[in-house]
Amino acid sequence: MAYLYIPVWFYEMDSVMYFVSAVFGFLISYYAYKVYEMSGKRSHFALHLAFAVLSAGLFALSVTSSYVYMNFFIRRVEPSFQTIFDISDLGYWIYFLASLAAYFLLAAIYAAEKQKPDFVPFAIPFWYTVYPHFNVISLFLLSYITFRAGVNWRIKRSLNALLVTVAFALLGAYHLLLLMSPFNEWSYVLAHFSMLLAFVCLLIMLRRVSRVSG
């Protein structure tokens, strides 16, 4: 992960956002596991696993980026974000691999569901798909996941389904904005707010679900 333009005032704030998102993600994962214990369905276990892996990646990124920022603030060592052997890059690699695994799992869950859409839109420009970058693959997978979640919302018409759709759309926006971050430092900031908001949406959904009574 080379050449990210991160505003200095935003240093450490992104680490906090990764940490908060990881905590919210672990909560979703925990609840999905509780659901799996009751239903015994593989799709619920896959959902649990997807959020556990995604959250673990975010947690790793939170720890490594915090370390880099602490070095900057205490020892005045500039974050490089340029080599794979750099600790911050290691965090990014762990996160990207974990997030890709999570998105593949989520896409597989939707692909295996009986409720198939009539068509699959390819909203991503072709030149994006030939650019070998984790964010592009994530964006591609998330566009499919968001579309399937959107189809579900159109059928169910429930606020919870809408919150899940918006959350996946915001995660997609996060990756899209990260792609633009080499050109504009604000993209990096907006990307992280988008990611945090995605997990807040999921937390609101979880809160609403846990308050439902028979």
Next chain:
Amino acid sequence: MIRRSKIQIYYDILRVIQRETEARPTHILYKANLSYERSKKYIDQLMEEGFIQKVEKKGSFRYVLTEKGHKFISEFIKVREFSEAFGLDV
């Protein structure tokens, strides 16, 4: 027609009993849309799990919900809401 899962059938039976407070076996199979054999099988399972109890009233048997049965219903509703939010079957 979508095939119901085991916990969905459990919920359907328990919901019938909850609505009627005390439900007869014939009411359960009719309202939960089950054959005699299947309703007997699931009622036996629910008794074994401690979700329902058999009580005798005026010479006939009826089923009532236990505390565990009430808890199952409220948990199932949450599970269904969560699954539906992601578009998954329960």
